[in-house]
Structures are given as structure tokens and as C-alpha cells.
Amino acid sequence: MAQEDRAQLEFKKVPLVWTEPSAPVPANQVIVQYDGSLVYITFGQASLPLIWGDTDEEREQQLERIDRIEVTSVVRLAIAPGNFRAIADALQRHLSLIDAINKSLPQPT
Secondary structure, three states: OOHHHHHHHHOOOOOOOOOOOOOOOOOOEEEEEEOOOOEEEEEEEEOOOOOOOOOHHHHHHHHHHOOOOOEEEEEEEEEOHHHHHHHHHHHHHHHHHHHHHHHHOOOOO
16 A cells, blocks of 8 residues: 555544434533543532421421532533633633623513
């Protein structure tokens, strides 16, 4: 095989084709960590505890007993810093787009 042909095989470009994702998973908590080589992003879901009772006193007593709210991790991603920067840039561009769209919507009076 000629060296030119070998070089073409080593650097062949192919498109990425995204498949339809599964159903969205809700997440309302996030932790970002860096260990010096990878950035870890963990998304989680926390649900508020159910508070019930016939009187304010019963509900207040329940609230006093709550000492923590657990977060269930739904996904943990490990990302190289360069890719993390690209993701952060994409998120920032979308935030700017969301802000522009929201500014154009009628505001409640």
C-alpha cells in the first residue's frame, strides 16, 4: 500500500450521526469537580419531602425533623478539559439565545 493511501486511511473523516435519545431524565442538582485531568459533572434529582398534617403545628413538627434532603444521581460524566470548555461555550451560546427569546416575549403586567 502506498504511503499516500495509508495516510488517507489514518485520517478518514466520517460524520457523527445522532440517534434519537431516550426519554429526558429530570435533574435539578449538579456538581462539577476537576481532578487535574478530567472534569466530572454529576446531575441529580432532589425531591422535596411531603409535608402533611391537619394543623400548622403538625406540619412544623415534620419540618423540624428533616435534617437532609437526598439527591439521587442520574448521570455522572467524565470530560476532558478541552471538551468541557467546548460544552461550556455551547451552553453559554444557548443561554444567550434563551435570554434573547425571553426578552422578545410579552412580559406580564
